[in-house]
Amino acid sequence: TQLLEQSPQFLSIQEGENLTVYCNSSSVFSSLQWYRQEPGEGPVLLVTVVTGGEVKKLKRLTFQFGDARKDSSLHITAAQPGDTGLYLCAGGSNYKLTFGKGTLLTVNP
Amino acid sequence: KAGVTQTPRYLIKTRGQQVTLSCSPISGHRSVSWYQQTPGQGLQFLFEYFSETQRNKGNFPGRFSGRQFSNSRSEMNVSTLELGDSALYLCASSFDRGLISFGPGTRLLVL
Numbered sequence: 163t164q165l166l167e168q169s170p171q172f173l174s175i176q177e178g179e180n181l182t183v184y185c186n187s188s189s190v191f192s193s194l195q196w197y198r199q200e201p202g203e204g205p206v207l208l209v210t211v212v213t214g215g216e217v218k219k220l221k222r223l224t225f226q227f228g229d230a231r232k233d234s235s236l237h238i239t240a241a242q243p244g245d246t247g248l249y250l251c252a253g254g255s256n257y258k259l260t261f262g263k264g265t266l267l268t269v270n271p
Numbered sequence: 272k273a274g275v276t277q278t279p280r281y282l283i284k285t286r287g288q289q290v291t292l293s294c295s296p297i298s299g300h301r302s303v304s305w306y307q308q309t310p311g312q313g314l315q316f317l318f319e320y321f322s323e324t325q326r327n328k329g330n331f332p333g334r335f336s337g338r339q340f341s342n343s344r345s346e347m348n349v350s351t352l353e354l355g356d357s358a359l360y361l362c363a364s365s366f367d368r369g370l371i372s373f374g375p376g377t378r379l380l381v382l
Binding site: 195202205206260261262264 | 302326
């Protein structure tokens with residue numbers, strides 16, 4: 163069974179602080195995706211990483227995929243209240259996504 | 272382009288009843304997958320359909336079933352509802368293995 167573990171589970175920070183969320187897997191995935199979900203809505207795809215060692219930047223968000231394609235991290239610089247939400251990592255294989263349980267981020271103004 | 276739509280958005284049922292949820296994918300998307308989201312277990316994969324064929328199925332009991340129609344619309348059915356089936360049911364669509372878009376979900380409450 164493929165599992166994805168995310169840490170931390172909860173994170174509450176002040177506006178302007180930096181943070182990192184981690185996603186670790188017990189096995190290799192063909193791709194890894196990060197989503198953000200807001201209350202009452204479905205997850206929205208932020209990024210897909212495919213190649214081991216890959217780094218992608220999306221404005222203040224930086225995503226890394228581990229060399230062995232079993233772990234990933236999401237770093238947010240100068241967090242803003244609009245970044246508040248549930249951040250989910252998901253590994254893709256065999257026409258399905260395996261999700262971590264998520265990191266609930268609250269950014270206080 | 273319209274996003275993934277799910278109906279109904281909210282549903283209240285009692286134990287033992289059955290329920291059918293509907294999903295309309297983004298136009299042109301032929302893959303539809305379903306996920307159950309609960310506070311304790313997070314998002315768990317139910318099944319995936321492509322061109323009316325189920326390509327993968329998650330570890331859920333046989334009470335959970337689904338199907339896809341020729342226009343790519345999909346339905347999932349849960350029979351003999353249990354309290355533990357209360358969850359947000361999410362549908363997602365993609366062209367094939369491409370970018371996945373999720374719908375807003377159907378929130379099911381079983382009393």
